[in-house]
Amino acid sequence: MDVFKSNVDVLSKLLPPHLLAPRVGIVCGSGLSTLATCMRGIVEIPYNDLEGFVHSTVPGHKSSLAFGLIGEGEGVPVVAMLGRFHPYEGHVLSSVVYPIRLMAHLGVKDIIITNAAGSLRPSIPVGTIVVIQDHIALPLLTGLNPLLGPPFSPKHARFVPLSDAYSRPLRLAAFRAAHALGLERDALAEGTYTWVSGPTYETPAEGRFLRNAGGDVVGMSTVPEVVAARDEGMNVLVLSLVTNLVVIPDGYRSVREEVEAEIAGQSIVRAPTPTVSHEEVLSVGKQKADVMKSLVAEIIGRLPRA
Ligand SMILES: O=P(O)(O)O[C@H]1O[C@H](CO)[C@@H](O)[C@H]1O
Ligand SMILES: Nc1nc2[nH]cnc2c(=O)[nH]1
Numbered sequence: 328m329d330v331f332k333s334n335v336d337v338l339s340k341l342l343p344p345h346l347l348a349p350r351v352g353i354v355c356g357s358g359l360s361t362l363a364t365c366m367r368g369i370v371e372i373p374y375n376d377l378e379g380f381v382h383s384t385v386p387g388h389k390s391s392l393a394f395g396l397i398g399e400g401e402g403v404p405v406v407a408m409l410g411r412f413h414p415y416e417g418h419v420l421s422s423v424v425y426p427i428r429l430m431a432h433l434g435v436k437d438i439i440i441t442n443a444a445g446s447l448r449p450s451i452p453v454g455t456i457v458v459i460q461d462h463i464a465l466p467l468l469t470g471l472n473p474l475l476g477p478p479f480s481p482k483h484a485r486f487v488p489l490s491d492a493y494s495r496p497l498r499l500a501a502f503r504a505a506h507a508l509g510l511e512r513d514a515l516a517e518g519t520y521t522w523v524s525g526p527t528y529e530t531p532a533e534g535r536f537l538r539n540a541g542g543d544v545v546g547m548s549t550v551p552e553v554v555a556a557r558d559e560g561m562n563v564l565v566l567s568l569v570t571n572l573v574v575i576p577d578g579y580r581s582v583r584e585e586v587e588a589e590i591a592g593q594s595i596v597r598a599p600t601p602t603v604s605h606e607e608v609l610s611v612g613k614q615k616a617d618v619m620k621s622l623v624a625e626i627i628g629r630l631p632r633a
Contacts, residue, residue, distance in 0.1 A: 331432045333378045338433075342370055346394040349406035351627050352427070352435040352561070354552055356411070356442035356568065357605070358387040358612025363407040365624035366395025371409070379425045381418050383410035387443075387609045392426070398628035405627065406430055413548050414466075415526040420473040424555035428479065431559035437497060437630060438556050439623055440565045443608045444520065444544035445529065445573035447537055453572065454615055456622065457518040457544050458501045459565035460493050463537070464522040464550045471524065473551045474558060487558050497564035497626070504625035510618070518543030520567055522550035528603050534573035545573055564626070568619060570611035571603040 374380035374390040383390045388410030396402030412423045505515045521537045525547030544567045
């Protein structure tokens with residue numbers, strides 16, 4: 328399609344031929360752009376040099392695509408988005424998912440989407456990598472869907488099923504890779520990602536609501552990319568790195584009880600109100616960057632070579 332032509336022209340001038348047709352795509356989540364350093368022979372291309380790309384404005388996200396090779400021998404050609412776009416930055420959904428569509432156009436078949444996320448369950452502590460098996464997306468259900476409007480092209484479907492959105496073979500590959508790397512059993516979990524628009528973090532009641540709805544982690548990205556990737560027929564793996572807890576057990580004490588205890592002359596232990604910050608999110612990303620990087624490289628190294 329024309330919308331890709333100028334980018335293909337730019338890329339053909341800047342990339343060696345063996346990197347021009349990447350087979351695997353990676354999307355780096357907040358604080359995770361170093362994931363791409365698992366590639367060799369990297370060529371980085373700023374989004375500014377490409378048409379249809381907006382700018383990533385969020386700390387912890389770079390604004391460039393990186394092309395390189397992963398794995399032994401000839402290696403697998405890979406393209407990585409070193410920074411993603413979020414609707415809360417003011418980007419329309421078609422811009423948010425445009426790089427995913429370009430990846431598909433270039434030949435990407437398998438995509439590994441990473442993100443930083445809050446845990447809705449104390450059984451999934453900070454530092455866990457959650458292999459996403461499903462999602463709950465209130466924005467999709469209520470009218471914020473990247474597929475609203477005419478199909479992207481006459482070749483794209485009108486209705487896209489999401490019952491098998493998260494590739495089972497890729498999820499199996501993730502657990503096999505973790506085993507091969509000798510990661511502890513608890514390093515990885517399986518779960519459901521809940522997508523919210525952000526940029527506000529959840530109130531405690533919202534966190535409990537999402538957990539009661541069946542969510543395990545929550546974040547402000549990923550689902551639009553998954554939808555576009557499925558619209559393009561790609562196999563999708565999502566890895567969420569838990570950077571903070573959203574639902575904290577016994578963290579919230581009734582103020583009525585506190586006053587009643589005060590009146591009764593009892594000593595009061597006031598539970599601190601937990602808050603989350605993007606700095607905390609980035610700092611956990613930095614601590615876990617190496618393990619995420621080895622996992623992604625191991626998964627890609629194990630994919631069948633086409
Ligand atoms: O999902 P990524 O881009 O990894 O980032 C997550 O971290 C940011 C909030 O700290 C939000 O953008 C949230 O979605
Ligand atoms: N919505 C949301 N996104 C996040 N990204 C990282 N942590 C969080 C969180 O607690 N909530």
